[in-house]
Structures are given as structure tokens and as C-alpha cells.
Amino acid sequence: MRDKKADILVSGRDLFSSKGFKDTNVSDITKMAGIGVGTFYNYYASKEKLFLELFLEENAKLKRSIMETVDLNDEPLKLIKQLMLLNINGMNSNPILSEWYNRDVFDKVELLYREENGNNNVDFIYGSFSEIIKKWQAEGKMRDDIDCDLIMAFFISLINMDTHKEEIGIQHFPHILDYLADFILKGLTDYKK
Template structure:
């Protein structure tokens, strides 16, 4: 039974990667996996649910690579800029994660992602980053008049700015993101000393 689910998952991942979310349908996946449509629905209630499972797993892999690549001794500004840069590069280089930037797909899957507690799937990042923020606060490198949880919410907002690059303007987006990040982090580093 689990082999069939793995086949559906792997074939879905391959098709979503090559054809995209929009141009992949359940019939394509079941044909490639060699299972019936009914078998697909025994494991996944919809194409969207399968896609989200694949997306979440790919997102976790990316975030683990990022966490192993960052230098915790960097200044908060260098750390966050590096983290954002790696996140954008990783999202753009992975065809599954890249779908997050496709407006049609994004609108369709965003609510599902939120409902599925997408943020909970990368809680290890939150925990590690929260510890780092608390450390920076203790060392006087970051404001202590704000809770570390609020600072983490600000970091999450910075990460999510890239989903609005079309509204910002593609020609300005990289500079806007870099400038906003610098302004925000420098403001968080201003400890009044």
C-alpha cells in the first residue's frame, strides 16, 4: 500500500516539476504511477493536497540546507540578508517551490498552505532563529524592548515580501527587498547605545 502512495508522490513530483501545477492533472499522475484514479483518491483527496505535501517537503529540505549554510556568528544584518538571498535562490531553482511565485497557483494553494499549518512544517527554523534572536538581544546586538517573537514575525514578513514582487515592480524588486531588509534590520539593531 505504501509503495502505491510513494509511486503517486514521486510521479506527481516529477510531473509538477516538468509540467507545472496547472498543466498536471490527476489522470496524468495516475497514468504515470500505473494506478487507478480511485487509488489516487485513497491517498490524496485532491491534486492540491498532493502538491502541498510535495511543496512542504521540498520547502523543509531547502530550509535545512539554508540553516546548515548560515554563519551564526554573522552580524544580524549579514545573517538575515544571507538567509533571504539563499531562500530566494532556492525557491527559484526548484521547480516545485518556484510555483509559489506563479500568481494563479499561489492564489489557489495559499489558503491550503495556511490551513495545513505550513509554518509548523519548518518549526525547527523558528526555534533555531528564535534562539539566535534571543542571543543577539542578550549581547546587545538587537533591540530588547521588542519581544523575540515579534522580531521573528518581522523576519517572516521580510521573507514573504517576495510573493509581491510583481506589485512592487520586477525591475525594482531586488533593490527594494535589499533596502527594506537593511532598513528593518538596522532598526532592530538600534539598541539606543
């Protein structure tokens, strides 16, 4: 007996990767999977739910890959810059994750995630990185007078800047991102108590 859910996942991944979220519809997915539209809805309430599952899976793979690549004992400035670069490159090279940069898609995915997991639970983006921040705070390598969640929000803001590079000015964007990362990290690591 075929695993219909697996067929839907494979078809969804293939179509979202090749056509994008907007241009993929449920009937395309079911046709490729060799199932009826009604069968799709036995497993997923919408194409957004399927996309969210695939997005979270791809995001988790990227985060695991990044964490296996870096030296967690590096100094904060070096490690955070490396984490950000690997994250941006990984998202840009993965067609499902690159939908992050499509505001309409991301807004739908984020809204769905928040509906299912609550407004305060957005660890699907950077969950394991916060453990590094807490470790540095305990070791005195990073400010401990600023909440870890707020520090993570600084880094998330830097990553999200990539979605606004045209507004910032593409010619300035890489330099602005580097300088802002330096300023934020120095402010979080070079401080007087």
C-alpha cells in the same frame, strides 16, 4: 509489492516540476504512477494535498540546506541577508517551491495548511529561523521589546516582496529590497533601550 504512495509522490514531483501545479491533474499523476485514479484517492484527498506534502518536503530540504550552509555566529545583519538571499535563490531554482510566486497556488496551499494546522501555525515557511531571532534577543544583539513573531513577520514581508517586484518596478526592486532589509535590520539591532 510496490509502494503506491511512493509512486504517487515521485510522479507528482516530476509532473509538478515539469508542468506546474495548474497544468498537472490527478489522471496525469496516476497514469505516470501506473495506478488507477481511485487508488490515488486512497492516499490523497486531492492534488492540492499531494502538492502540499511535496511543497513541505521541498521547503524543509531547502531550510536544512540553508542552515547547514550559513555560520549561525555571524552578526545579525550579515546572517539575515545571507539567509534571505539563499532562501530566494533556493525557491527560484526549485520548480515546486517556485510555485510560491504563483499567488493562486500559494493561496490554495496556505489555506489547506492553515485548515490542517491552524491559523497561527505557519512555521512551514520559516520555523527554524525564529530560534536564531530568540538567541539574538537573549544575547542583546536584537531588540527584545518586539515579539519574535513580529520580527519574523518583518522578514517574511521582505521575502514576499519578491512576488510583487513587477508592481514595485523590476528596475528598482533589488535596490529596494536591499535598502529595506538594511533599514529593518538596523532598526532591530541598532537601538537604544
